[in-house]
Amino acid sequence: MPSASPFDPLDRLEPGEDRFPIREKDPCGPATITFWAHQRRNWAIKLYGSKPVGDAKRLLDAELAQCAEADEKALNWSERQRGGEAPAEEQRATYSGFRLSEEQVAQARRLKLQQDLERNLAEADYAAHELLQIDGPAVTTEQAELAEQIHALAVGARQARAA
Numbered sequence: 001m002p003s004a005s006p007f008d009p010l011d012r013l014e015p016g017e018d019r020f021p022i023r024e025k026d027p028c029g030p031a032t033i034t035f036w037a038h039q040r041r042n043w044a045i046k047l048y049g050s051k052p053v054g055d056a057k058r059l060l061d062a063e064l065a066q067c068a069e070a071d072e073k074a075l076n077w078s079e080r081q082r083g084g085e086a087p088a089e090e091q092r093a094t095y096s097g098f099r100l101s102e103e104q105v106a107q108a109r110r111l112k113l114q115q116d117l118e119r120n121l122a123e124a125d126y127a128a129h130e131l132l133q134i135d136g137p138a139v140t141t142e143q144a145e146l147a148e149q150i151h152a153l154a155v156g157a158r159q160a161r162a163a
Contacts, residue, residue: 024080027081029074029077030077030078033071033073033074034070037067037071041063044059044060044063047112048060048112049115055108056108059108114160117157118154118157122154122158124150128146128150132144
């Protein structure tokens with residue numbers, strides 16, 4: 001069976017990798033693709049952020065383009081199922097096939113971890129400051145020193161990102 005696209009995901013399966021093809025004639029096909037695109041879009045925005053810059057923006061744009069292509073495919077299938085043009089026997093759910101290199105995946109993961117670290121340190125800094133305010137005179141020297149260390153780490157993480 002010929003590929004519907006040079007980037008057909010079925011052609012890119014790795015040995016032993018499972019698959020779940022969706023036929024155009026399947027009444028649940030368009031909804032399944034739409035759900036996948038929605039979930040993938042949310043995952044990409046969570047991974048790269050809603051306003052990324054640089055490489056993260058390029059990677060997010062590629063993911064969102066793939067989702068838009070899937071949405072269009074789902075819409076076309078749905079229209080044909082309602083009596084429009086008859087579906088082609090060979091047509092399968094495909095997407096642009098954009099696949100990240102190992103380096104790009106590592107870079108995206110590194111960026112996500114840096115963002116998580118900065119967010120977690122900022123939250124810890126806020127919580128430590130609030131605890132010091134609540135405890136007031138009952139704060140121990142160790143607690144105050146720990147709060148200062150957390151604050152220094154949070155500031156350092158923000159500065160590292162800005163650099």
